[in-house]
Amino acid sequence: MISEKNAPRLLGAMFLIVIVTSALGGIQSSVTGTGTTSDILVAVSSKPAQMQWTALGNLVNSLGIVALAVLLHTVLKRQNRVLALIALGWWLAEAMFCAISQIGAFALVPLSLEFVKAGAPAQSYYQSLGAFLYQGIAKTAYTFLMVFYCTGGIIWYSLFFKSRYVPRPISLFGVAAVCVSLVGMAFELFGYFVPIFVSLPIGLFELVIGVWLLVRGIPGWSGMVAGTTCAQ
DSSP: OHHHHTHHHHHHHHHHHHHHHHHHHHHHHHHHOSSOHHHHHHHHHHSHHHHHHHHHHHHHHHHHHHHHHHHHHHHHTTTOHHHHHHHHHHHHHHHHHHHHHHHHHHHHHHHHHHHHHTTOOSSSHHHHHHHIIIIIIIIHHHHHHHHHHHHHHHHHHHHHHHHTSSOHHHHHHHHHHHHHHHHHHHHHHTTOOOOGGGTHHHHHHHHHHHHHHHHHOOTTHHHHHHHHHHHO
16 A cells, blocks of 8 residues: 555656666677677677676666566556556566576676687687677567567556646657657667667656656545545
């Protein structure tokens, strides 16, 4: 009962926490750098601890996604229980793929150290295994998690629009941001390069709605929770 009363502000705080933990994904990209698989292995071998810490941070982020999804379900299930449950499933899948992507990231560290120790051979199984771990697991799993995020986000933010819990321009911006990102991820799945700025509006939306809910909460929320309890 207490947690449901505080759900809107907890939701706002969780949006902000997930923004911070998600930023670790960008730090991880700076560790791996760009270029060939050999370049990536050399880059990771030079900063193994940083790679491991960012991977650990992203695992924490997957737990944050679960908490965020549960809080969204708590707040928005009154609008449409079926759609809220479907969106919850999409975001739980997102959290799962977030964790899977870090398996590849963790595994790159010992492989990169062995690669450098072996003298960074130009043609070897290191490149094949490195490409599998980085492109096949880490990058592909990240693309899938974004697809699940955007699909669930369309439902969540549409329910926010319906509920008027936050100003409608905010929720409408959220729907637009995830739709644009979803199109970008679809292109990425087919092998096209998609610049990072396609997904940047999502971060702006989460920052705005997080601050709004944390500071303002949802007017009349306590009464809605009390009314539901009495009805039961």
